[in-house]
Amino acid sequence: MYEIGDLVFYESTGVCRIDDISTQDITGLDKDQLFYILHSVYGDCKIWVPVESTQLYMRRIITKERALRLIDMIPNIQAEAFHGSRMRELVEHYEDSLNSHNCRELIEMTMSIYAKKQEAEDQNKKFGAIDKRFMKQAEDLLFGELAAALEIPKEDVQNFIADRIVKIDVRMLDKRKKEDQ
Missing domain, CATH: 2.40.10 (Thrombin, subunit H)
Structure with a gap:
């Protein structure tokens, strides 16, 4: 209880x-x-x-430690854009991810939709309204939970993630340099 x-x-x-x-x-x-x-x-x-x-x-909600581990996993997540043959298939795919109530699923979903957005931009196509709507929902749920777990404002989550990922990349480069010496 x-x-x-x-x-x-x-x-x-x-x-x-x-x-x-x-x-x-x-x-x-x-x-x-x-x-x-x-x-x-x-x-x-x-x-x-x-x-x-x-x-x-x-x-x-997830713990601060779990939130940090999830963020640290982001560089290793391979997200591919999901292209449903029908609109209903796309909606069901996104709803399944949202209804999982799982932060990793929400990260994968957000990254997948972002990859789809990049594809659309690269091909000078319009980013779909359904994709945009579900990306916002996933980010709202994910960023809200991460903000609460990390005890930071929700609007700071995206920058927190970006800063942490950059630090992870720098640490990995330093580690590789030491191994090469």
Whole structure:
């Protein structure tokens, strides 16, 4: 069971704080049923989640250590653009990644869509609206969770990732130089 003040990742909302755990006077529901009262950290929504629910997805946010390991993996992730033959296939592919609620999946999805964007730009083609919409959703969820785990503002996450990856590349070059000597 979670406690008041815990940060959790909830469904497609992303990072939420548990503000309360209490019963609610909601018509048609058991008056003794406990609810987590969630407040979105990066939005204004308030969500009531039954404590005993097995239908809804909620988990603790990742740790700072896990967030750093995920970021450190980024240079090694080989992401290829996904080209569905039908629009529905593309949407389902992206929805599957979003619904995994997994940071690594979100990183791979974001990198895949970014690769697709680069392809479109290289070929002087328009970047698709569906790709753009899902890239924004994936980045919002991913950057929100990384920001909460790293205890930095959400708008600083992209620069944090870029700076850390550059430092990783420099360390790798230094290591190779030492090995060559």
